[in-house]
Amino acid sequence: MTSPPTKAKSPATAAPKSEPVRRAASGESGRIQSLIRAAAILDAVARRPEGISLAQLSAEVGLHNSTAFHLIQTLVNLDFLTQGPDNRQYRMGSRIFALAAGALNDNTLLALATPLLERLSAETGDAAHLAVRSRHEIIVIARTAASGLLQLAGHPGATRPAHATAIGKLLLAAMPDEDLERLLETLPLPRLTPNTITDMPSLRRELDEVRRTGIAHDNCELDADVRCIAVAVRDFAGRCVAAMGISGPVWRISAEALKQKSRQLGIAAAALSAQIGFAGPDKAP
DSSP: OOOOOOOOOOTTTSOOOOHHHHHHHTTOTTOOHHHHHHHHHHHHHHTOTTOBOHHHHHHHHTOOHHHHHHHHHHHHHTTSEEEOTTTOOEEEOHHHHHHHHHHOSHHHHHHHHHHHHHHHHHHHSSEEEEEEEETTEEEEEEEEOOSSSOOOSOOTTOEEEGGGSHHHHHHHHTSOHHHHHHHHTTOOOOOOSTTOOOSHHHHHHHHHHHHHHSOEEEESSSSTTEEEEEEEEEOTTSOEEEEEEEEEETTTSOHHHHHHHHHHHHHHHHHHHHHTTOOSOOOOO
16 A cells, blocks of 8 residues: 655745646636646656656655645556556556557548648658558558659558668668567568669668668669658657658759758657657657
């Protein structure tokens, strides 16, 4: 059974209140104080995946131990938080992960990504796309056409080979090692252009480079006239749930233009990641 709360801190020694709690204390119209406090507690626990104690939580959100204790116990009873039986540390509970998993699906990604992809295409002049993996295949779930006269072929729902595309390499590189090894054992490597990677050692080296840099390249490997780059979109747990990329003709995605376009792509992918709960650092292209 959870031990009773320690003695509340006196106003003179209480930790400074966090921003959500300060707003609650100020009595803003239309705000429910207990909900704001509970949200502040969840935010604090989410920032400490290794676990956080009652005393640490109270200090971080600026509440007396007794007040924090009752809110935390309610969150534990609702499975929004869980408490370790030995070290008394609080962590995110199963209900949070169930809610997040239920909210995050391809339709959600599509709705959130579309305006970002449209803006990315407008900024870069290139086609922009969002893709997920299904076994060996890479499925494009959202796509916006390049601006200008050039319109690259393709449509949402189209599949792409994993070994010959930037989005495919990015999604392969994001897989856990054991899962990746099993997939690579049966992954076909057909030659599609003179630049296509067709041997496994070369593909493995390429995936290692993607992991190191955080960006994947398709150097005319699917289409001899088209170059692509891709970066990860991450969820609340830091997992790569999709690849966002841009593609264009070699004369537009030149070596000189690559740095700026990579930066623009990284900003768009980071914006989508933030919308689905990712708050940690990521490798910038």
